[in-house]
Amino acid sequence: MKVRVLSWNINSVRLRIDSLLSIIKEYRPNVVCLQETKCPNDQYPYEEFHKAGLRNVYSNGIKGYHGVSIATNLEVERVEQKDFCQKKDGRHLSLTVTTKNKPLTINNFYVPAGGDEPDPEINDKFKHKLDFLDEASAWLKSKKNKKDLILLVGDLNIAPHENDVWSHKQLVKIVSHTPVEVRKLEKLRSSYDFIDSIRKFYPYTEKVYSWWSYRSKNWEESNRGRRLDHMWSSPELDKFIKSTSIEKRVRDFERPSDHVPLIADFKF
DNA sequence: ATGGTTGCTTGGCAA
Numbered sequence: 001m002k003v004r005v006l007s008w009n010i011n012s013v014r015l016r017i018d019s020l021l022s023i024i025k026e027y028r029p030n031v032v033c034l035q036e037t038k039c040p041n042d043q044y045p046y047e048e049f050h051k052a053g054l055r056n057v058y059s060n061g062i063k064g065y066h067g068v069s070i071a072t073n074l075e076v077e078r079v080e081q082k083d084f085c086q087k088k089d090g091r092h093l094s095l096t097v098t099t100k101n102k103p104l105t106i107n108n109f110y111v112p113a114g115g116d117e118p119d120p121e122i123n124d125k126f127k128h129k130l131d132f133l134d135e136a137s138a139w140l141k142s143k144k145n146k147k148d149l150i151l152l153v154g155d156l157n158i159a160p161h162e163n164d165v166w167s168h169k170q171l172v173k174i175v176s177h178t179p180v181e182v183r184k185l186e187k188l189r190s191s192y193d194f195i196d197s198i199r200k201f202y203p204y205t206e207k208v209y210s211w212w213s214y215r216s217k218n219w220e221e222s223n224r225g226r227r228l229d230h231m232w233s234s235p236e237l238d239k240f241i242k243s244t245s246i247e248k249r250v251r252d253f254e255r256p257s258d259h260v261p262l263i264a265d266f267k268f
Numbered sequence: 269a270t271g272g273t274t275g276c277t278t279g280g281c282a283a
Contacts, residue, residue, distance in 0.1 A: 011274080011275070012275060012276080015275070015276095036275095038275070063276090064276055064281090115282085157283090213272085214273040215273045217272090217273095255274095258273090258274080
């Protein structure tokens with residue numbers, strides 16, 4: 001049994017629904033995880049997913065900002081959404097689906113961006129980001145079970161490695177690449193001994209990005225990107241992974257998101 | 269060092 005998971009910070013699901021439908025048609029994912037849907041649950045385009053063959057659709061969205069969703073054509077055993085930091089904003093949703101072997105849980109995260117100033121004392125948004133990562137780490141750790149199939153995907157808003165950014169030197173004090181954030185992300189990863197499934201297929205010796213700012217023309221030529229989006233597999237799930245990819249071409253779509261989709265392929 | 273763009277909404281924030 002093959003399972004394909006696609007994860008994308010779509011930056012408005014309503015604005016880019018046609019781009020998403022063409023991506024679904026082309027890549028045929030079994031699971032679609034979105035971040036920054038910017039769409040309240042009662043306005044979510046559920047029917048568009050149904051028509052595209054993804055019958056089970058769940059949204060954790062609020063008006064205006066952030067918001068996550070998961071759509072799948074697999075049987076859903078369980079749905080969970082965790083409200084970290086008591087903010088009541090849509091930054092997490094998880095589904096447990098049925099595979100040939102045993103249940104697979106997909107956690108979809110949208111970690112707070114953290115504002116501009118990398119100091120929790122003077123910047124509440126940065127504090128929220130660090131607190132969110134601490135709470136998510138503790139929550140995952142409390143659920144840890146060696147034999148479970150767990151996938152964590154999403155826009156984690158941190159590019160941890162030197163080769164996850166266009167210039168380590170110029171970004172080391174910029175939110176998304178500061179040492180304190182990198183440590184918190186590593187804590188999140190180690191909470192479940194996750195394996196970085198993108199880097200498993202894209203070695204650390206090469207520069208790899210999933211996001212290019214809207215604020216520069218010729219995004220491709222200047223190539224000042226960051227790898228903010230991630231796919232992590234639990235050790236048991238890692239046994240079944242066949243490949244991952246970063247669909248960079250999507251950054252060239254008409255009215256693009258500033259992020260591109262990630263894909264992971266599993267065979268159970 | 270600064271400003272650059274986009275989306276949700278129509279003024280200003282969040283990214």
